[in-house]
Amino acid sequence: MAKILTVLYPDPVDGYPPRYARDEIPVISSYPGGQTTPTPQGLDFKPGELVGCVSGELGLRPFLESRGHTLVVTSEKEGPDSVLERELPDADVVISQPFWPAYLTPDRIRRAERLKLSITAGIGSDHVDLPSAIEHDITVAEITYSNSISVSEHAVMYILALIHNYLPAHEWVTTRRGWNVADSVSRNYDVEGMDVGVFGAGRIGLAVLRRLKPFDVKLHYNDVHRLPQDLEKELGLTWHEDVRSLAAAVDVLSIHAPLHAKTVNLFNDEMLATMKRGSYIVNTARALIVDRDAVVRALERGHLAGYAGDVWYPEPPEDDHPWRTMPHEGMTPHVAGSTLSAQARYAAGVREILECWFDNRPIRQEYLIVEGGRLAGTGARSYTV
Numbered sequence: 001m002a003k004i005l006t007v008l009y010p011d012p013v014d015g016y017p018p019r020y021a022r023d024e025i026p027v028i029s030s031y032p033g034g035q036t037t038p039t040p041q042g043l044d045f046k047p048g049e050l051v052g053c054v055s056g057e058l059g060l061r062p063f064l065e066s067r068g069h070t071l072v073v074t075s076e077k078e079g080p081d082s083v084l085e086r087e088l089p090d091a092d093v094v095i096s097q098p099f100w101p102a103y104l105t106p107d108r109i110r111r112a113e114r115l116k117l118s119i120t121a122g123i124g125s126d127h128v129d130l131p132s133a134i135e136h137d138i139t140v141a142e143i144t145y146s147n148s149i150s151v152s153e154h155a156v157m158y159i160l161a162l163i164h165n166y167l168p169a170h171e172w173v174t175t176r177r178g179w180n181v182a183d184s185v186s187r188n189y190d191v192e193g194m195d196v197g198v199f200g201a202g203r204i205g206l207a208v209l210r211r212l213k214p215f216d217v218k219l220h221y222n223d224v225h226r227l228p229q230d231l232e233k234e235l236g237l238t239w240h241e242d243v244r245s246l247a248a249a250v251d252v253l254s255i256h257a258p259l260h261a262k263t264v265n266l267f268n269d270e271m272l273a274t275m276k277r278g279s280y281i282v283n284t285a286r287a288l289i290v291d292r293d294a295v296v297r298a299l300e301r302g303h304l305a306g307y308a309g310d311v312w313y314p315e316p317p318e319d320d321h322p323w324r325t326m327p328h329e330g331m332t333p334h335v336a337g338s339t340l341s342a343q344a345r346y347a348a349g350v351r352e353i354l355e356c357w358f359d360n361r362p363i364r365q366e367y368l369i370v371e372g373g374r375l376a377g378t379g380a381r382s383y384t385v
């Protein structure tokens with residue numbers, strides 16, 4: 001029997017379960033392109049429930065315990081006395097979410113002698129040291145597409161919020177009890193007519209491009225895989241052979257590539273200097289793709305007009321992380337991919353993967369990042385080690 005160690009974000013401060021705003025969520029059975037949503041043999045929660053936090057347990061307990069497995073769920077993931085550190089040495093499976101990542105460092109992987117499967121309840125498995133997973137023959141899988149559309153909606157929201165100066169204007173009428181139209185509009189622009197680009201045009205990046213098309217903007221992208229010509233034509237896309245050319249061409253840049261050896265620290269002082277004065281960056285991919293302090297410097301001297309997103313490093317960030325107080329930011333905690341709709345899909349996807357694993361059936365190719373000691377499936381297409 002297996003021990004499944006699951007690291008999830010803490011419960012809401014007002015207790016669990018919360019009072020839900022809606023009674024149901026839309027039923028979605030497939031994604032753009034035809035991939036089906038997860039197909040587990042059963043489900044022990046109601047879609048729309050908060051299952052991503054500790055008490056929600058991804059709805060896994062009845063299923064795992066009925067099969068005789070042990071489920072440990074915790075949000076304590078840092079420090080030598082944390083539950084994660086204590087339970088890791090004899091865990092067979094680790095489940096973690098990018099929103100509250102259990103960083104599986106080379107050292108932790110070395111000490112996790114029984115670990116054979118690491119599941120990302122969401123998308124983006126950079127919190128697992130992939131070279132170590134490869135070396136130790138650990139399968140790494142994630143729930144591809146489960147929250148891609150959720151994130152694309154957020155990216156569009158961050159773009160509009162930054163360009164229209166939404167958060168400062170909101171603050172004028174709420175926290176500051178004012179009616180300061182001139183103060184609010186002095187940084188309020190239209191996105192119409194702007195050059196908008198995505199770095200990484202995979203599932204999320206392409207969905208962002210599709211959603212922005214009706215805004216009458218000029219769309220650009222850079223990706224190691226060029227999109228089909230008819231799609232470029234349909235969306236009026238300009239493809240850039242390298243990210244530097246993309247960065248220099250756009251007013252707004254939305255980042256959607258995974259974090260790996262070729263994307264780490266890409267947007268540093270030098271890259272930011274190539275962008276037009278007054279550019280905006282939205283980052284819902286991973287914080288380490290940008291240089292934390294270079295972003296702060298660019299905002300402070302007015303080279304960047306705004307920076308928004310939901311990804312930080314580390315997560316959760318320190319109380320004095322400079323992105324909490326930098327000017328012209330639109331930051332949230334890591335929430336884009338954890339909507340209640342997305343949770344229903346990634347929790348179902350985790351269950352599907354576990355069913356396959358315990359029943360010796362193959363895991364869907366599109367869910368795989370590492371298998372058999374090498375990058376596999378989506379991992380082979382989107383990551384490098």
Ligand code: NAD
Nearest residue numbers: 123124200201202203204223224257258284285336337382
């Ligand atoms: P995807 O695999 O469908 O797309 C990633 C794209 O990036 C691919 O087309 C790939 O070719 C491209 N790419 C990789 N390296 C590149 C490079 N060096 N230069 C240019 N392009 C490159 O993944 P996705 O579903 O679109 O997700 C993208 C990332 O978004 C995830 O890896 C994750 O880090 C992040 N994400 C964040 C949240 C959130 O809640 N904020 C949720 C889901 C995913």
